[in-house]
Amino acid sequence: MTASTFERRRYRCDSSHLWSVRVLIGSAEPEEHTSCRICGGEAITMRREVPTDRVVLSVESAEQVRDRPGPDPGDLRKFYVVMSDVNGRELRRTAHHIDLDAALELVRRCAGKEPVAALAEWDRDAPRGR
Ligand SMILES: [Zn+2]
Numbered sequence: 256m257t258a259s260t261f262e263r264r265r266y267r268c269d270s271s272h273l274w275s276v277r278v279l280i281g282s283a284e285p286e287e288h289t290s291c292r293i294c295g296g297e298a299i300t301m302r303r304e305v306p307t308d309r310v311v312l313s314v315e316s317a318e319q320v321r322d323r324p325g326p327d328p329g330d331l332r333k334f335y336v337v338m339s340d341v342n343g344r345e346l347r348r349t350a351h352h353i354d355l356d357a358a359l360e361l362v363r364r365c366a367g368k369e370p371v372a373a374l375a376e377w378d379r380d381a382p383r384g385r
Contacts, residue, residue, distance in 0.1 A: 266298035306341040317352035
C-alpha cells in the first residue's frame with residue numbers, strides 16, 4: 256500500500272459546517288460521510304484532496320526531559336529528526352540526538368523527495384549522533 260492510496264474528502268453542508276474524512280481513493284461514498292454531524296443536513300459540496308507522495312520531516316527537541324532542575328545549562332540543544340510518509344507511518348528516526356545544524360542538514364537533503372529517494376538519501380549518510 257503506497258502513501259497515495261488515500262484521499263481526503265472535504266464536505267460542507269447548507270449551514271456552512273465543514274468536515275472531512277480520509278478514505279481509500281475510489282471508494283464508495285457512505286451516507287455517514289455525507290451527512291453533517293452537527294445539523295444532520297446533507298453535504299452540498301465535496302472536494303477531493305489527494306496527498307502528494309512526499310516525505311514529512313520533523314525536528315523534535317530532545318530536551319523534553321532534564322536530569323535535574325535548575326538553570327538551563329545551554330548544552331542540551333539536541334534534536335531528533337523523524338521522517339514519515341504522508342499517512343503518518345514513521346520511516347526513519349535518528350538513532351540518537353544530534354545538534355541543530357546536523358538535523359537541518361539531514362532535513363535539507365531529504366525534503367521534497369518521494370519515500371524511496373528520501374530513504375536512499377537518509378541511509379547514504381545519516382548522522383549517527385551521540
Ligand atoms: Zn451542518
